Amino acid sequence: MSMLVVNDWVDFKTLKEMLGLSDGNLASHLKTLESNDFIKIKKEFIGRKPQTSYSVTDSGKKAFTEHLDALEEIIRQSK
Amino acid sequence: MDQRNQHLENLTEIRALMERSSRFISLSGLSGVAAGIFALLGAAAVYWYLNISPFDGQNVYYITAENLSRGGMNYLTFFLMDAGIVLVLALASGIFFTTRQARKKRLKMWDASSRRLLINMAIPLGAGGIFCLGLLYHGYFGMVAPATLIFYGLACINASKYTLNDIRNLGILEVILGLISTFFLGYGLEFWAFGFGVLHIVYGLIMYYKYEK
Numbered sequence A: 001m002s003m004l005v006v007n008d009w010v011d012f013k014t015l016k017e018m019l020g021l022s023d024g025n026l027a028s029h030l031k032t033l034e035s036n037d038f039i040k041i042k043k044e045f046i047g048r049k050p051q052t053s054y055s056v057t058d059s060g061k062k063a064f065t066e067h068l069d070a071l072e073e074i075i076r077q078s079k
Numbered sequence B: 001m002d003q004r005n006q007h008l009e010n011l012t013e014i015r016a017l018m019e020r021s022s023r024f025i026s027l028s029g030l031s032g033v034a035a036g037i038f039a040l041l042g043a044a045a046v047y048w049y050l051n052i053s054p055f056d057g058q059n060v061y062y063i064t065a066e067n068l069s070r071g072g073m074n075y076l077t078f079f080l081m082d083a084g085i086v087l088v089l090a091l092a093s094g095i096f097f098t099t100r101q102a103r104k105k106r107l108k109m110w111d112a113s114s115r116r117l118l119i120n121m122a123i124p125l126g127a128g129g130i131f132c133l134g135l136l137y138h139g140y141f142g143m144v145a146p147a148t149l150i151f152y153g154l155a156c157i158n159a160s161k162y163t164l165n166d167i168r169n170l171g172i173l174e175v176i177l178g179l180i181s182t183f184f185l186g187y188g189l190e191f192w193a194f195g196f197g198v199l200h201i202v203y204g205l206i207m208y209y210k211y212e213k
Helices: A003-006 A012-019 A025-033 A058-077 B004-019 B029-050 B060-067 B075-105 B112-138 B141-159 B169-183 B183-213
Strands: A039-046 A049-056
Touching: A003 A012, A003 A025, A003 A049, A003 B004, A012 A025, A012 A049, A012 B075, A012 B112, A039 B004, A049 A058, B004 B060, B060 B169, B112 B141, B141 B169, B141 B183
Parallel strands: none
Antiparallel strands: A039 A049
16 A cells, blocks of 8 residues: 555556565455455556556545554554 | 654655655646637737738748737737736636635645645746746747747646646647747747647646546
8 A cells, every 4th residue: 555655556566576475465455455445456458468557546545544643643652 | 662763754754755746636627728718819819919810921920010019019018918918817717727626626725736736837937938038038039939838848747747647748749849830930829829729728628528527
C-alpha cells in the first residue's frame, strides 16, 4: 500500500521486485486489497505482453491513512 | 526509546511522501472550454479590429496594423488589452469551475497540491512572459505568438505531473503547434486561435466527459 499511495500506477513486476514476494503471495494480498475496494486494477498490453498495474482508490487511501494513524497511536503509547 | 523514535520517523516520512505525491484533481474540464471560448472571442476581436479575415496571408497584419488606429487606440494597446482581458476572463472562469469541482468532491481548493501546481505552472509561464516582453522590446512581434504557445505547452507538460495527467498531451500539442508556427510567422493569429481556442475547447470537453459526467 505504501508504494501505491505515492505512485499513480505500479505494475505487478515492480511491486514484486520491491517487496521481494513470490508471485502467489503478492497476488493473494492484491486480491484481498481489491476485494475490499482499496485498490483498482488495469490490464494493458505492452507490445504483446500483458501487464497488470494497480492503483490506490480513495477508500484505500483513507483506510491506509487510518492504518498509519493507528500505528502511530500504538507506538506513542508504548513506553 | 530509539526504536520508538525510529518508527515514528518512518511514519512521518511516509506521510510526507504521500503528501508530496498527491495531485490536484479538482481541475475542471469546463475551465478549458471557457478559456477556449474566450480565446476565440479575443481572436475574433482582433480580426474585427484589423478588418481582415483568417488566413488572409502573411504581412497583412503588419501593414494593416501599422496604419491603424481604431476605437480610439493604436493597435498595440488594442492587442495588449485584448490579450489581457482574455487572460483575466480565462483565469477567472478557470477558478470558478475548479472551485465548483472541488466543492463537489468535498476537497479543499487551496492546499499543498494546488499550491504545488500553481508554482510549477508559474515558473515556465513567468519565464515565457518575460521572454515575450523581451521579444516585444526588440520588436520581434511576429515571434510572440509562437513563443506563447511553446512556453504554455511546456508549462502544461510540467503541470501535468501535479494535476490530471491529461494536460500532458495538450501541452505536447501546444508545443508542436508553437514550433510549427515559428516557420509561418504571418499566420500567428490563426495558430494562436487554434492553440488557445480550439485545443482548449476540445481538451476541456474530453476531460469533462472523462471525469465529470
